[in-house]
Amino acid sequence: MNEKKIPCPYCKELIDQNAQQCPFCNEHFTEIDIPVKVESLGKFIAFNIITLGLFQYLWLIFNLKNINKMIVKEKDKFKLNIPIILLAIVGFISCINIISYKLYFATSLKALLVSANIMSPMWILSIILTFIISYRIIRIIERYTKNKYDKEISHSDNGLFFSTILFMLVLSPMFYLTYFIYTYKERVYNPKPIEV
Numbered sequence: 001m002n003e004k005k006i007p008c009p010y011c012k013e014l015i016d017q018n019a020q021q022c023p024f025c026n027e028h029f030t031e032i033d034i035p036v037k038v039e040s041l042g043k044f045i046a047f048n049i050i051t052l053g054l055f056q057y058l059w060l061i062f063n064l065k066n067i068n069k070m071i072v073k074e075k076d077k078f079k080l081n082i083p084i085i086l087l088a089i090v091g092f093i094s095c096i097n098i099i100s101y102k103l104y105f106a107t108s109l110k111a112l113l114v115s116a117n118i119m120s121p122m123w124i125l126s127i128i129l130t131f132i133i134s135y136r137i138i139r140i141i142e143r144y145t146k147n148k149y150d151k152e153i154s155h156s157d158n159g160l161f162f163s164t165i166l167f168m169l170v171l172s173p174m175f176y177l178t179y180f181i182y183t184y185k186e187r188v189y190n191p192k193p194i195e196v
């Protein structure tokens with residue numbers, strides 16, 4: 001895969017996103033980085049499809065410590081971790097439902113309808129929580145960048161909202177967040193607001 005190109009913050013020529021110095025104007029760059037990484041968006045979606053959407057939550061659990069490290073405002077800790085705890089509870093209840101559904105299904109076909117009724121609000125709730133968590137992490141990254149590098153970066157609320165719905169179809173409602181992280185350096189270096 002080719003190295004992604006970003007505009008040099010000084011001369012605007014397209015340069016390697018990992019360049020330490022611009023080959024055109026010779027300016028040196030401070031290493032702008034965040035402690036969370038997304039290597040490939042394609043792989044992220046593929047892993048979610050294979051694991052029926054579980055992969056993104058595993059990704060979240062593995063990165064939670066580093067995400068918490070980026071928190072500048074103490075309040076953000078609650079705003080992030082409360083929906084995560086709620087999501088864990090929703091996940092736990094859903095698992096119990098699936099297990100009891102399977103046990104019940106062994107004795108009754110009606111269980112299919114019962115289970116569908118119990119599962120769908122849980123499913124909708126988990127999507128809403130995923131949306132909130134994605135938004136909270138994006139805000140944390142934006143504040144972290146402002147605080148550490150004095151750079152304003154932006155995200156699109158519409159992009160976040162619609163891609164949550166759209167990527168739900170490929171079991172990846174957390175896609176926008178990973179896209180945001182994947183394009184992080186581009187967002188930092190590009191002075192004009194990015195629309196998506």
Ligand SMILES: [Zn+2]
Nearest residue numbers: 008011022025
């Ligand atoms: Zn340059």
